[in-house]
Amino acid sequence: MTTLTAPRPTVAARRERAARAGGPRKKLNLVPHLFLGVLILYFLVPLWWLIVASTKDVQGLFGGDSALWFGKTFAFGENLVSLVTYNDGIYLQWFGNSLFYAVAGGLGSTALAVLAGYGFAKFRFAGRNFSMALLLGSVMVPLTALVIPTFVMMSSMSLTNTVWAVILPSLLNPFGVYLMSVYASEGIADDMLDAARVDGAGEFRIFATVALPLMRPAFVTVLLLSIVSCWNNYFLPLAMLSSPKLFPITVGIGLWQGQASANNGGGESLWSLIIIGSLMSIVPLVIAFLSLQRYWQGGLSLGSLK
Amino acid sequence: MTHMTLERPAVVASTRGARTPRRRSLRSEQIGWLFVAPFALIFLIFLVAPLCYAFYLSLFSKGLATGTVFSGLDNYVKAFTDPAFLNGVGFVAGFSLVLIPLQMLLSLAVALVLDALTTRFARFARLMVFLPYAIPAVIGSLMWGFLYSPTFGPLSQITEALGTAQFLPLSPDNIFGALVNIVTWQWAGYYMIIIYAALQGVDPALYEAARLDGANAWQIAWRIKVPLVSSALVVILVFALIGTLQFFTEPQILRPIANGSIQPDFTPNMYAYTQAFSYANFNYASALSFALGIVVFIAVAIFLFASNRKRKGFSQ
Known part of the structure; x- marks a missing residue:
């Protein structure tokens, strides 16, 4: 605070x-x-x-x-050419998958977090205190402990090995909700919301036109953090996906590395693909962080709120 | 949890009856829930339901002859007497004890130095120290794995030039330190930025006052800056503790190249993963996941409780 x-x-x-x-x-x-x-x-x-x-x-x-x-x-x-042509361009497919999972999971979880954070901060409703306590408690639950039960649950609905198996669980971001609610209760004055209400604006219009612009710094920070955690995720897609066409880069490169070390003689050409593939996979996020410095450097101080 | 969802409509209904004249507050009730509802749905489906389901699954056992039968808490008795699970828990506990203080000291030291300097070089350093956070743990582990390897890395060339015995970071004796190094490299920058941001929020007039009172730079750092960012330190410690106890990616990636230094039961999460996906033993794997979740939750809750009490003690 x-x-x-x-x-x-x-x-x-x-x-x-x-x-x-x-x-x-x-x-x-x-x-x-x-x-x-x-x-x-x-x-x-x-x-x-x-x-x-x-x-x-x-x-x-x-x-x-x-x-x-x-x-x-x-x-x-030459390495780059063999990277993008190997196995009918599977690497590009992985790259696209990673991008898709990160953007869908990141945008989705941030949208849910900004809505819920605003709701918790600005409205008094039955069950609010209990839900807030539950939310804070859930930040302490290790999310990887949920991967195996979620896998069993989704496999009984035949949802494993689909993009949904990766995207839907990524929408869960309790810490993001917590950050948003702290930011909303500090950064948005109740008077402003009341003034808009007196003017006859509906609650969702007030949210979209008054609250959302004020929450932009927190929104960008939470978005960046959740995109990073989706892009970097390994355990969840590793457990959920079995067909290589759906793999994100992290799981794909892990697969290559396993193959290369299992077959030490013939794996030599695979090692150079792993190396250049690793390099290419970190380019987008490094660029994002270097170009969005202004946002995350200010926004990360949110993490020190207590 | 079900308690919450079941009771909600009832409460709303009763408020409607009691407060018909105060329409505003009634609407506020419903609208507040509307904002929270999408997240609440995801929370119920992907956090509460898996936890409950894991607990349910963990109460059954699958035998070759018997099929799946209800076995009560047998799986937990098995887990907490299973040397593979206990060794894994012991490893991550020991790992946290070494890693977290090291990582926090490093990130605190860097943050204090960066807060005191305003040169371009310091700004560049801040960015470079933070950079590994943007690199996936899989790639970070791979890169260090290459550097550690006698084939790809510079280590064998260095030891050859020096004429000393070969140094193999991935051998069973050194794997602990090799992993501490990777995780420190990966996360110290992120923690540093959090502490740095907290330091930047402190009013410099405080330092000025201390300097006038004759405090030197060290005293200002330890007696003023560190206590002022203690809440940031607590947050970091909690993050680090939760992250380390569910250690998975780094050892899993290094496993194929570590020549047996890392067994499938190296950490509790790896063990649960192996039980689930190598042996299709989802009942036992669920029990392991649930047990790990409880261990982490209790460890963090104890820590938060203790640190809260301590800080309250300070302020009184």
Whole structure:
């Protein structure tokens, strides 16, 4: 609660503070900068390896070239071509599936969360307190513990191995509802809603025209977080789906990795597909995070509300 | 849960009778429920129903000769005496005890440093530390698996150049540390951003006052900044605890390349998955899932209770 209500220090105040701190302590700042430099290296090493390895052909990969530097050949293009043509372009299919699951699950769960959060924050109804307590309790339920029972449940309705088996359970996002309700009760003044009511606006029009625009920062944050968790999900689609045509990238690459390590000799060409496929699979989210910085950096402070 | 849905219409009906003149509040009742209803439906179908169904399934046992028979709590007795399940629970508990303090210290340290610096380099570092959060756990585990591997990774080249014995992170002795490293790499940035955001919300006048009182940078960090973001730290701890106890993706991905260091019963979730999908033993798998859910729920509830009491103690 504190982060939202406490007045944020103005940019000017921060600059001033920084300038004051920067003057006489400039030398001391070397140590923290070194610390950060080492951290950047640590966090980027795996990515660097992936980029370097994606430019190598099979000989370069297995031939004992330096693991952290480019080899003699530059086979990035050929690797990319074999990635998208392998097995009739199954990788592109997986990519599309991941995109579909992430957008459908993310948009759906965020829409449900914004509605429910607004309802919990702005209306008093019977069972509200009980439902809120239930909601908070459910944040503590490990969602993977639900995967196997959900699988059995859906398989009795013959819904497993369909897109619904992945999308419908992804709509459940209790933490998103909680964030939205905190944000709505702090960020939307009751007076404003009452004024709109006096003007004769219907409740859903008030929600759409008054409340929703005010909740935009929370909406974008919850949307981004749920898209990430859908895109990255592994256990749920792994359990639910059996035909490779429906796999998202995570399950597909896991499948390739299992095949490649099971058959160590013939799997060599598969390893380079796994490497470049992994690299391509992280591009969309990395771009999304770099370009939407403004939104998530502000919005993630919601996570510290208590 | 059923209690809630059953009683709702009755309550609405009685309010209608009692408060006919106050139409506004009656409408507010129904409209509030309308907003919540779509989520409530998903909540009932995909959280409450699977939990109830898992509990129901867990009360039955499937035998080759007997078919499926009601067996009461036998599956739970079996689970809590099953060395495979208990070892898995022991592993994730030990793993949390090592991982979470390490991860929190790292993310807190980075957040404090980033909060104190306003240079471009610091902003760049913030982004880079956060980046692994955008990378799926499957891909993160694969990348580290490659780096760990003697065939693909730089480790064998480094040990060769140094002339030391080969270092194999995926061997049974080292797998614990190898996994701690992957999870720290994956999540420290996300936790750092949450702490950083909380730090940014603090009024700098507080630091100024402390500095005038003669506090140095360390004292300001430990005595003022850390206590002020303690609620963010609690949130992170809860997330980390829930996440670690249901550990699945990373060991599952490393399993094929770890040459036997990771068995199918390595974590409780992997064990339940194996029981369900390798042995089609859904009754026992449901009992394991339900038991894991209870263990996590109780662990988190105890932690929250304790931290609440402690913080109340502070403020009194």
